[in-house]
Amino acid sequence: MKLKRTLLGCTMMLGMAALGAGTPASANDELQKLQGDANQWVMPTGNYANQRYSTLDQITAANASKLHPVWSFSTGVLRGHEGGPLVIGNTMYVHTPFPNNVFALDLNDNGKIIWKYEPRQDPSVIAVMCCDTVNRGVAYGDGKIILNQADATTVALDAKSGKELWHVKNGDPAKGETMTMAPMIVKDKVYVGISGGEFGTQGRLTAYNLKDGSLAWNAYSVGPDEQLLVDPVKTTNMGKPIGKDSSVSTWQGDQWKTGGGSTWGWYSYDPATNLIYYGTGNPSTWNPVQRPGDNKWSMTIFARDADTGMAKWVYQMTPHDEWDYDGINEMILADIPVKGKMTKALVHFDRNGFGYTLNRETGELLVAEKYDPAVNWATHVDMQTGRPQVVAQYSTQAQGEDKNSRNICPAALGSKDQQPAAFSPKTGVFYVPTNHVCMDYEPFKVSYTAGQPYVGATLSMYPPKGENNLGNFIAWDAGQGKILWSNPEPFSVWSGALATAGDIVFYGTLDGYLKAVDSKSGKELYKYKTPSGIIGNVTTYTHNGKQYIAVLSGVGGWAGIGMAAGLGNDTDGLGAVGAYKQLSNYTQLGGVMTVFGLD
Amino acid sequence: MRYKSLLALSGLIGIGAVSAIAGSSGAKAENDPVYVVQEGHVDQHTFNGYRRYGESCHRCHGPDGAGSSYAPSLTESLKHLSYEDFTNVIVNGRQNVTKSQNNVMPAFGTTEDVVLYIDDIYGYLKARSDERLPRGRPKRIGDDS
Numbered sequence: 001m002k003l004k005r006t007l008l009g010c011t012m013m014l015g016m017a018a019l020g021a022g023t024p025a026s027a028n029d030e031l032q033k034l035q036g037d038a039n040q041w042v043m044p045t046g047n048y049a050n051q052r053y054s055t056l057d058q059i060t061a062a063n064a065s066k067l068h069p070v071w072s073f074s075t076g077v078l079r080g081h082e083g084g085p086l087v088i089g090n091t092m093y094v095h096t097p098f099p100n101n102v103f104a105l106d107l108n109d110n111g112k113i114i115w116k117y118e119p120r121q122d123p124s125v126i127a128v129m130c131c132d133t134v135n136r137g138v139a140y141g142d143g144k145i146i147l148n149q150a151d152a153t154t155v156a157l158d159a160k161s162g163k164e165l166w167h168v169k170n171g172d173p174a175k176g177e178t179m180t181m182a183p184m185i186v187k188d189k190v191y192v193g194i195s196g197g198e199f200g201t202q203g204r205l206t207a208y209n210l211k212d213g214s215l216a217w218n219a220y221s222v223g224p225d226e227q228l229l230v231d232p233v234k235t236t237n238m239g240k241p242i243g244k245d246s247s248v249s250t251w252q253g254d255q256w257k258t259g260g261g262s263t264w265g266w267y268s269y270d271p272a273t274n275l276i277y278y279g280t281g282n283p284s285t286w287n288p289v290q291r292p293g294d295n296k297w298s299m300t301i302f303a304r305d306a307d308t309g310m311a312k313w314v315y316q317m318t319p320h321d322e323w324d325y326d327g328i329n330e331m332i333l334a335d336i337p338v339k340g341k342m343t344k345a346l347v348h349f350d351r352n353g354f355g356y357t358l359n360r361e362t363g364e365l366l367v368a369e370k371y372d373p374a375v376n377w378a379t380h381v382d383m384q385t386g387r388p389q390v391v392a393q394y395s396t397q398a399q400g401e402d403k404n405s406r407n408i409c410p411a412a413l414g415s416k417d418q419q420p421a422a423f424s425p426k427t428g429v430f431y432v433p434t435n436h437v438c439m440d441y442e443p444f445k446v447s448y449t450a451g452q453p454y455v456g457a458t459l460s461m462y463p464p465k466g467e468n469n470l471g472n473f474i475a476w477d478a479g480q481g482k483i484l485w486s487n488p489e490p491f492s493v494w495s496g497a498l499a500t501a502g503d504i505v506f507y508g509t510l511d512g513y514l515k516a517v518d519s520k521s522g523k524e525l526y527k528y529k530t531p532s533g534i535i536g537n538v539t540t541y542t543h544n545g546k547q548y549i550a551v552l553s554g555v556g557g558w559a560g561i562g563m564a565a566g567l568g569n570d571t572d573g574l575g576a577v578g579a580y581k582q583l584s585n586y587t588q589l590g591g592v593m594t595v596f597g598l599d
Numbered sequence: 600m601r602y603k604s605l606l607a608l609s610g611l612i613g614i615g616a617v618s619a620i621a622g623s624s625g626a627k628a629e630n631d632p633v634y635v636v637q638e639g640h641v642d643q644h645t646f647n648g649y650r651r652y653g654e655s656c657h658r659c660h661g662p663d664g665a666g667s668s669y670a671p672s673l674t675e676s677l678k679h680l681s682y683e684d685f686t687n688v689i690v691n692g693r694q695n696v697t698k699s700q701n702n703v704m705p706a707f708g709t710t711e712d713v714v715l716y717i718d719d720i721y722g723y724l725k726a727r728s729d730e731r732l733p734r735g736r737p738k739r740i741g742d743d744s
Contacts, residue, residue: 079669079701098701123696127705131658132669198658404736440736444650452710458653460662460735560668561661589668 031141031185032271034088039542041087044137044182045420046498049333050268052422053499054540058547059598060502064516064525067549067596072531073111075591077101080535080556082418083137083182084496085593086145087541087550088159093140094593097556098126098133098150104162107543115162121151125173128451130198131558134180134535136266136418141185142210148179154192156213166213170194170206175450177201184267184276186306189216191276193263197326200258200284200454205302207309217309221261221280221297222247228297229309236313236363238386250294258448259291260284261298265328266420270344273361275303275312277346279327286324286412287443287456288397294319299327301348301356303363313363318352319387322396323377323441324412324457325352330420331360336428338366338479347478349421349432351414352388354381357478369481371416371474372434374409374464396441396457404442411439411461413558417494420537421476424499427519429484430476431505433493437461437470473497473507473515475522485522491583494559495551496537506549508534510559511586514551514596530594533587535559546597554591555583631682634722636731640740641723648723649737651716655707663734664727669702677721677728686717 034042038055046052059067077096086093091114092105099121104114126133129150139146144165145157152171157164170192171177176199184191189207203221219229225245232244248256262281269276283295299318304311318325332347338357346360353375357367368381378388392398399405413435421432439461446456463470471489495508503519510533516526533555540549635642659670666672692706707713726732
């Protein structure tokens with residue numbers, strides 16, 4: 001400890017000396033600049049707006065067919081590889097699922113390993129991770145690499161040497177609190193979330209000071225106002241003040257204490273509003289009958305002040321969730337025409353199957369339309385109240401405990417899960433990797449025990465009636481709420497997309513293909529079968545003036561649960577037997593990063 | 600205790616878990632729990648096993664005990680694993696953490712939703728393993744269709 005303190009002291013002094021002023025180094029200024037440099041990929045989301053778009057245009061729709069792998073790197077880890085690498089200068093940073101190793105690779109020396117960080121974690125945490133031991137990547141800022149370990153420890157590493165600078169305990173795995181999400185850095189803070197919605201955790205967003213890992217603030221998703229960081233008068237929902245006790249009044253007794261609302265998705269930031277945007281997950285348990293009320297603010301989009309954490313506005317997409325439609329999917333910030341009017345928009349493809357467009361300054365709901373025609377649990381979203389109009393037949397609350405509600409679309413996986421979409425300012429179009437899966441859902445009573453599953457529902461999943469593709473890759477007009485084109489895929493598309501100025505969109509497939517398609521038509525331009533199924537996100541950067549595409553393969557995650565063994569049987573006549581293709585017939589485990597280029 | 604009467608029942612309706620395991624390493628002991636499958640419908644214990652499986656096992660071992668990319672298929676495991684070994688792993692957990700493997704089965708010894716119904720879970724998975732039950736939600740004896 002003593003040594004660390006002295007070192008920290010030194011670093012601080014040096015930092016201040018370099019700035020020549022008493023103000024703390026602002027990673028934001030550096031990151032603001034870096035995120036605009038298409039030669040690098042400095043944050044997991046591409047840029048603060050979460051657009052996953054690159055202005056690089058050496059690889060184009062005309063020459064994409066000549067793409068080929070130029071080098072690859074085995075991570076040495078078998079399980080599901082989500083997220084993607086960062087590229088800072090001539091160094092690439094690659095992360096792995098548990099044990100959460102981080103590699104710094106020298107792009108000037110054929111990917112030689114500059115350093116490797118190998119955390120020591122108690123493996124018992126593996127057993128309390130919801131859906132595989134995935135990790136969605138590291139963040140960079142102020143010369144540090146920030147890693148969220150599975151055991152809910154956030155670690156800062158020196159980007160040059162890989163030496164640990166500080167670490168902080170952000171949760172307790174003994175209560176089912178784990179971490180999978182990629183941190184975000186804004187100014188002098190790093191924002192992290194917590195997983196554990198299936199273990200009854202009390203979800204929260206936490207800001208740590210980037211300098212030394214000390215706590216700045218916690219902002220809970222559910223609980224009393226002082227824990228939520230809300231102002232009953234100034235914080236709004238659908239344009240109105242949220243009022244006192246907006247969360248606790250929507251739970252029975254103190255159920256909010258184990259109420260979920262975890263925060264494991266991708267975060268975004270708008271420097272103009274100084275707001276950070278993210279979504280919260282399912283209320284715990286999955287049995288809706290056990291937790292009457294709207295269960296606020298689970299399933300909610302939050303806009304919070306980046307400095308203070310105070311919420312400016314909230315919008316709950318799925319009040320009183322009955323299907324496990326976590327609201328954690330990414331918020332994409334884009335200035336687009338919405339119904340003819342240029343708008344500072346926030347676009348969000350929710351697990352519940354609706355594509356939402358909101359005014360990101362005010363939280364006003366502008367568009368809410370289904371982005372998969374199979375979605376049936378609600379007819380529409382009432383634009384006055386913001387509430388989905390639930391169909392009784394598919395309401396697991398209305399059907400009740402111990403009743404099997406059938407043919408609900410989408411399944412609990414959602415029409416899309418965490419796999420992030422891309423937005424091209426050039427085409428004005430959103431490119432969305434989707435799931436095309438329905439389910440039967442039967443809630444039943446469960447009791448809460450700390451650190452034990454708190455699920456309370458059985459479910460089985462299958463493709464929509466009469467269909468046999470489990471996924472689609474779609475182009476979406478967020479101003480109108482319309483699908484422009486849709487490419488069917490045999491399996492869920494569980495890979496984050498990338499759009500480029502070369503008029504191409506890239507994504508990976510569960511059977512292992514990296515695909516490049518024309519951004520206007522969706523026409524396939526190139527595909528290559530990587531060593532394993534892809535649940536990672538596609539990245540682009542340049543090195544020595546040449547553009548490259550990088551993606552992690554390594555099947556797993558929630559996709560690896562149902563898909564590895566195939567989905568259910570055909571005894572209920574739910575479609576062709578051939579639909580239930582076993583993913584294990586197409587791909588096996590193993591983490592590899594593959595880099596593609598042109599000659 | 601309830602399994603004694605079930606055993607008797609299974610003799611009557613000609614259904615049980617016994618025959619399929621002869622010769623496998625998981626020797627069948629006399630008091631091992633059994634399941635009842637009657638024309639595709641299951642008894643309440645087996646149905647409860649299905650449900651408890653959904654609560655505590657599904658998220659790793661996949662739908663219908665069929666396995667996932669990171670946990671074994673229990674329909675396969677129960678072809679070899681004895682009832683005694685099965686309960687031992689559930690109660691005490693198991694770790695296989697090496698350079699290449701990161702598999703951890705938690706200990707459910709103090710989890711009521713599991714331990715109280717361990718025989719039901721076993722019966723359900725055994726029925727699946729013996730291929731007496733198809734995939735999906737089983738129907739209960741007395742259910743209409």
